[in-house]
Amino acid sequence: MNEIDVFILADEALRSVVDQIRDDQWEQRVPDDMTRKPGTTLRQTINHHAYDDAWVPDVLAGRTIAEVGDKYDGDLLGDHPKLTFASIVETAVLTVRAFDDLDRIVHLSYGDYPAREYLKHITSFRGLRAYDIARFIGADTTLPDDLVQGLWDEIAPDAEQWRQMGVFGPAITVPETAPLQDRLLGLTGRRPR
Numbered sequence: 001m002n003e004i005d006v007f008i009l010a011d012e013a014l015r016s017v018v019d020q021i022r023d024d025q026w027e028q029r030v031p032d033d034m035t036r037k038p039g040t041t042l043r044q045t046i047n048h049h050a051y052d053d054a055w056v057p058d059v060l061a062g063r064t065i066a067e068v069g070d071k072y073d074g075d076l077l078g079d080h081p082k083l084t085f086a087s088i089v090e091t092a093v094l095t096v097r098a099f100d101d102l103d104r105i106v107h108l109s110y111g112d113y114p115a116r117e118y119l120k121h122i123t124s125f126r127g128l129r130a131y132d133i134a135r136f137i138g139a140d141t142t143l144p145d146d147l148v149q150g151l152w153d154e155i156a157p158d159a160e161q162w163r164q165m166g167v168f169g170p171a172i173t174v175p176e177t178a179p180l181q182d183r184l185l186g187l188t189g190r191r192p193r
Contacts, residue, residue: 003119006150007096010127011053013147015089017130018046019082020139026081033169034132042136043081049129050076050085052122056092060099060115064107120154124167127151128188131181141193148181159187 026043035045054072077084102116113121127147134141143151155162162168169189174182182192 001146001150001153003102003116003123003154004096004099006127006147006154007119007123008093009144009147009150010123010130011089011093011096013130013143014049014126014133015086017134017137017139018049018085020134021046021082021137025137028136030136034129034136042133043077045129045133046081046085047075047077049126050088052125053088053092056122057095059106059108059118060095060104062104062106065109124151124155124162124188128190131185131190135193143181145180148184152180152184152187155184156187163189 021042026046027041030040030042030045032038034040051072054076055068058068076088096119099115102114102119104115105112106115106118108118108121127143128151131141131143133139159168159171163171168187171189172186172191174186174192176183178186178192185192
């Protein structure tokens with residue numbers, strides 16, 4: 001599995017979880033460990049993911065922040081958040097599926113990286129957030145096996161470096177015999193159920 005495959009699995013898993021959000025859950029505040037801004041609502045969290053996904057075609061096309069400007073700022077979800085989110089995800093997935101140069105340099109807010117690194121960064125965010133949101137809304141937190149394996153393969157080699165940068169909290173000890181999803185969650189500072 002390469003970075004493209006794992007991105008698609010993660011984005012589709014996140015979309016599937018968003019599809020399960022009830023109307024009365026959108027304005028609920030998410031736990032502080034799910035956000036860097038205390039008081040953030042679930043809708044704001046999903047809008048952030050929509051924003052992140054909306055950028056995918058421009059980033060992979062090599063555009064810079066200056067070239068794109070502020071066209072993705074504000075509320076992207078509108079009156080039909082699930083449908084709008086699904087549409088944004090579909091565009092991102094189609095773009096990534098058609099992308100064929102993982103070594104192309106792309107321009108991010110924190111520097112220039114090969115596209116494969118960009119996809120790794122945003123894939124881990126999506127895949128793990130699918131778990132976090134499912135847990136928050138009371139949905140099934142079981143991630144697809146292929147996604148769990150792909151995330152493990154991408155995250156495990158660099159987990160300590162990412163932890164030092166503040167991406168993950170302190171690791172939680174999980175037995176080596178535990179299912180891979182539980183070990184992935186522990187590695188990324190999440191307590192398995």
